[in-house]
Amino acid sequence: INDNLANTEQAILVETVINNHTVPTALGDLVDFIDGDRGKNYPTFDEFTSTGYCLFLNASNVTSTGFNFDNCMFVSEEKDKLMNKGHLSPYDIVLTSRGTLGNVALYDKHIKYENVRINSGMLIIRPKTKRLSPYFIYALLKSSYMKAAIERFKSGSAQPQLPIKDLQKITFEIPESDTVLVALDRQFLAVEESISINNNEIGNLKELSNVLLAELSR
Incomplete structure (x- = not known):
């Protein structure tokens, strides 16, 4: 169901761009890019725990279909406060920029973790203007x-990466009409709400399955 919803969202985006007047716009003019804290306060291996105050995203948490929280790492509140940039705000978008490139996930109201921080292989993406909603930007990034632009701009062989200076150059055709953008926002919101609700239900079912398996193994 989620795959069908995601395909529908992309079909709506393509059809809208084809059938409306658009303006070519660089991604750097649409959003701000924020990287994580890579300084002296970056957590060491022994500072991560299986539970805690702040979810510290790892590569497995940001997938080609959004967030996945099967394997999570946390840092303490004290450690989180020591670090600077890299803490998520509501409706931020996370993009993987090292190793596996171009996976994106939206930090919406359905994410159960209140404190979340990106790791050094990710970027936070925030729309610069309210004219373009996070849902619209999220659809563009998916x-x-x-994906084709990432293949053109990626660098590095041992560990592929997407420098911010190159991401800023990627250009999209953006509908000029505010009416069209509002209509798109409504449609994308409905799609992403359904996907998030389904993902939460999948997570609940996985937890229930683990409980039942634990009971059976006694």
Whole structure:
């Protein structure tokens, strides 16, 4: 169901761009890029725990289909406060920029973790203007055009990466009409709400399955 919803969202985006007047706009003009704290306060291996105050995202948490919280690492509140940039705000978008490139996830109201921080292989993406909603930007970043652009701009062989200076250059065709953008926002919101609700139900079922398996093994 979620795959069908995601495909529908992309079909709506493509059809809208084809059938409306658009303006080519660089991604750097649409959003701000925020990287994580890579300084002296970056957590060491022994500072991570299986539970805690702040979810510290790892590569397995940001997938090609959004967030996955099967394997989580946490840091204490004290450690979180020591670090600077890299803490998520509501409706931020996370993009993987090292190793596995271009996976994106939206930190919406359905995410159960109140404190979340990116690791050094990720970027936070925030729309610069309210004219373009996080849902619209999220749809752009999941598009086949974005995937093709990543292939063109990626660098490094041992560990592929997407420098911010290159991401800023990627150009999208943005509908000029505010009416069209509002209509898109409504449609994308409905799609992402359904996907988030389904993902939460999947998570609940996994937890129930683990409980039942534990009971059976006694």
